[in-house]
Amino acid sequence: MKSLTIGKHTVPYPLIQGGMGVRVSAAGLAGAVAKCGGVGLIATAGLALNSDHTDKKYFEADLLALKDEIRKAYEIAPDGVIGTNCMVAVSDYDDIVRTSCEAGAKVIVSGAGLPLNLPGLTVDYPDVALVPIVSSVKAAELIARKWHKGFGRLPDAVVVEDPDTAGGHLGEKLENIGNGDYDQYETVRGVKAYFKEKWQLDMPIIAAGGIWDRDDLERALAEGADGVQMASRFVCTEECDADPAFKQAYLDCTQEDIGLIMSPAGLPGRALKANIDQVRAHDIDGNISCPSGCLKKCAYKKDKERFCIVHALDRAQRGDRDTGLIFCGTNAWKAHKMETVAEIFAELFD
Structure with missing residues (x-):
């Protein structure tokens, strides 16, 4: 090699x-x-x-x-x-x-x-x-x-x-x-x-x-x-x-759990999709304003669409499997x- x-x-x-x-x-x-x-x-x-x-x-x-x-x-x-x-x-x-x-x-x-x-x-x-x-x-x-x-x-x-x-x-x-x-x-x-x-x-x-x-x-x-x-x-x-809970989500997931979502960045993304409604609800229903302006273009910052990507990913990394967004490739189920x-x-x- x-x-x-x-x-x-x-x-x-x-x-x-x-x-x-x-x-x-x-x-x-x-x-x-x-x-x-x-x-x-x-x-x-x-x-x-x-x-x-x-x-x-x-x-x-x-x-x-x-x-x-x-x-x-x-x-x-x-x-x-x-x-x-x-x-x-x-x-x-x-x-x-x-x-x-x-x-x-x-x-x-x-x-x-x-x-x-x-x-x-x-x-x-x-x-x-x-x-x-x-x-x-x-x-x-x-x-x-x-x-x-x-x-x-x-x-x-x-x-x-x-x-x-x-x-x-x-x-x-x-x-x-x-x-x-x-x-x-x-x-x-x-x-x-x-x-x-x-x-x-x-x-x-x-x-x-x-x-x-x-x-x-x-x-x-x-x-x-x-x-x-x-x-x-x-x-x-x-x-x-x-967080260990983030890793456990990979260990628990099936092939069917992995799918495509639309990011507020205007790009598609691949993630564990089962909780995407909870991710949206946390940010939209909670009426959370854009906390950081982290993206140049962001549907959430502009029109409160979808969710706040950086905080959704942050919640996941800290172990929140309910309202956190967990990105993964198609083979994560392995x-x-x-x-x-x-x-x-x-x-x-x-």
Whole structure:
């Protein structure tokens, strides 16, 4: 099993741990994955909540909490590759990216929108690897052209996310998900070929969505990917930062419990759907006003539609299975036991 090099950073195993907010993948999980030889990602969305800085205003607390988590992750894995997952859709995206660099993140993975200005935000940190998330060759082409024209830079790797299997926010229209038209590995090979033919680059392409076990990993590599991104598999680990009740929801769920919802961010998302009415009722019937303004565009902030995404995710991470929103991939039902990150690496990489 070959190593994975992204920009100037190499890890022994071709695995990135996907970012899971709010605080599902924070320092504990990211540090453990990096210590085992993968890329550990801290999900930056909503870190202000449930932090040591709740006495501060939301955006100030967000940046302070991000610095805390990166520092804690490096305490676990001093020589590891720690990065952040930064959502384009959040209001303080620019500050989150810059603070990630200042605090020592070696990789920035960015999705939930097209990160067209990401190189400009990181110009003072050329060693930080930049990795956009796409679901189509067209999106990869657009990012490459914009980055090259505006900043003289190209991605250091590209994550190709499968909207039919991935968890959390998905970069595809709701009506296009699950209709049988999408072929993840055709997209992987298409993005790979584009960078080879247009830019003469052997671009590392990371397959994300639906990766659970060694068979999935080996298939991804055989189909042309250079590595995989895994998120849901790491939830039921001792090191995952979520409350035990959150992890138990994965252990209890069935395949039928997993479905699509519409986020107030304007993006579809995959989650445990049984309690979605309670999630809405908590925020709408409770007449809760937008507490943070965390998103650039938000149906709840504007018209009190759906629910407050950051607080719904925060409630779940704290263990509220009644009114908390629990994101997951299509394979979350395969979780049957608690394990450690090291045990997962041993299974995947023998």
